[in-house]
Amino acid sequence: MVMTMELQNKRIVLGVTGGIAAYKSAELVRLLIKQGADVQVAMTEGAMRFVTPLTFQALSGQSVFASQWDERMPNGMAHIDLSRQADCILVAPASADFLARVVHGQADDLLATMVLARACPLLVAPAMNRQMWENAATQRNVTQLQADGVHILGPACGEQACGEVGAGRMLEPEEILEELIAFFTPKLLAGKRVLMTAGPTFEAIDPVRGITNLSSGRMGYAVARAARQAGAEVTLVSGPVGLVAPGGVDRINVRSALEMHAAVLSRAASADIFIGVAAVADYRVANSAEHKLKKDNGGIPPIELVENPDILAEVAALDGGPFCVGFAAESRNLEAYAQTKRRKKNIPLIAGNLIQDGFGGDDNTLILFDEAGAHPLKPAAKSVLASQLIEHIAH
Numbered sequence: 134m135v136m137t138m139e140l141q142n143k144r145i146v147l148g149v150t151g152g153i154a155a156y157k158s159a160e161l162v163r164l165l166i167k168q169g170a171d172v173q174v175a176m177t178e179g180a181m182r183f184v185t186p187l188t189f190q191a192l193s194g195q196s197v198f199a200s201q202w203d204e205r206m207p208n209g210m211a212h213i214d215l216s217r218q219a220d221c222i223l224v225a226p227a228s229a230d231f232l233a234r235v236v237h238g239q240a241d242d243l244l245a246t247m248v249l250a251r252a253c254p255l256l257v258a259p260a261m262n263r264q265m266w267e268n269a270a271t272q273r274n275v276t277q278l279q280a281d282g283v284h285i286l287g288p289a290c291g292e293q294a295c296g297e298v299g300a301g302r303m304l305e306p307e308e309i310l311e312e313l314i315a316f317f318t319p320k321l322l323a324g325k326r327v328l329m330t331a332g333p334t335f336e337a338i339d340p341v342r343g344i345t346n347l348s349s350g351r352m353g354y355a356v357a358r359a360a361r362q363a364g365a366e367v368t369l370v371s372g373p374v375g376l377v378a379p380g381g382v383d384r385i386n387v388r389s390a391l392e393m394h395a396a397v398l399s400r401a402a403s404a405d406i407f408i409g410v411a412a413v414a415d416y417r418v419a420n421s422a423e424h425k426l427k428k429d430n431g432g433i434p435p436i437e438l439v440e441n442p443d444i445l446a447e448v449a450a451l452d453g454g455p456f457c458v459g460f461a462a463e464s465r466n467l468e469a470y471a472q473t474k475r476r477k478k479n480i481p482l483i484a485g486n487l488i489q490d491g492f493g494g495d496d497n498t499l500i501l502f503d504e505a506g507a508h509p510l511k512p513a514a515k516s517v518l519a520s521q522l523i524e525h526i527a528h
């Protein structure tokens with residue numbers, strides 16, 4: 134697999150405040166480091182009741198700070214020195230008390246003082262009991278923080294440490310990481326609505342058997358994630374795959390090409406961009422059986438095929454429809470076949486890949502074809518190629 138580090142050269146101050154979710158921040162540090170970030174952890178007194186500084190020190194490879202009066206800072210200005218070079222301060226978990234202190238500009242511990250003295254963006258991932266979250270005081274504070282330009286990540290809904298169920302859970306470390314990567318991604322598609330397809334389709338022969346293909350959905354899901362990180366509102370019409378939808382993406386599950394066709398065509402008129410990454414079956418079974426075919430019914434059952442509608446070509450033919458991008462997977466003659474498909478479907482851009490590169494796996498090699506010719510991209514992780522494709526579309 135081609136490794137990618139999406140937070141390379143980013144210096145992140147991770148503030149940890151007192152809450153049971155503090156243990157999840159240890160995993161967050163690990164994920165941030167894996168993405169190439171430089172992580173400086175600052176803890177409140179409360180946080181140290183839940184997790185020891187040593188845990189964060191071992192994971193981040195840097196000393197952890199908790200006091201304004203820390204003598205390791207020769208000039209006695211930990212609050213300035215630790216955050217001056219930061220690309221952002223991320224506080225996770227952010228307790229109700231901490232949010233209230235930030236709203237009022239308090240500087241009563243190191244982390245609050247760093248936040249007040251910062252020259253970089255602040256992101257907070259609240260974590261608290263659902264009633265504390267719903268309390269009018271907390272809601273007022275959150276509204277004020279948003280007005281002050283603070284980015285609020287979550288919280289999520291679900292079962293809480295106290296046994297109650299509701300809003301107030303900290304986002305999972307993976308979700309916070311996604312939000313952080315999205316935060317640093319240029320918003321090239323801000324305000325745009327992207328409609329896409331991904332994965333295979335499944336054309337039933339009988340209730341348990343069908344015709345499908347080896348598309349894993351990875352390429353399409355990577356494109357959906359990249360579009361969302363670039364600021365687009367993304368609707369992903371997905372064939373049957375075993376992947377989790379990228380955060381913030383509206384996923385619509387379908388099985389057959391006809392279902393995919395209906396889901397796409399009912400939304401296409403309101404989309405700005407349509408990207409067809411799905412490996413849609415060209416044919417479906419005309420005589421799909423209502424009950425399971427039995428071997429002992431005599432003879433091999435005949436399977437009659439009929440052509441499926443071409444979703445991409447139909448969207449491209451819409452009057453005032455979205456900017457359309459197709460994909461083409463070929464086993465040979467990539468340029469000739471991809472350009473022929475592009476012209477036949479009347480679309481401005483098609484991404485070509487060889488089937489041995491594209492299907493399954495985390496990496497791919499893509500060549501973008503438009504009226505001007507071929508634009509090869511270097512072999513890379515699907516996530517990297519997806520970002521490059523989105524940049525190309527945006528430009």
Ligand code: PMT
Pocket residue numbers: 330332347348349350351352353390409410411412413414415441442443444445446458459460461462463474486488491492493494
């Ligand atoms: O999912 P992965 O394992 O990551 O693999 C990714 C991929 C190889 C499936 C992907 O990169 C890819 O190439 N997808 C297109 C596969 C293909 O060759 O499609 P096609 O030649 O059948 O169709 C060309 C284009 O028309 C595609 O954009 C397709 O979505 C679209 N189409 C095709 C038929 C149809 N009935 N309706 C369509 O919209």
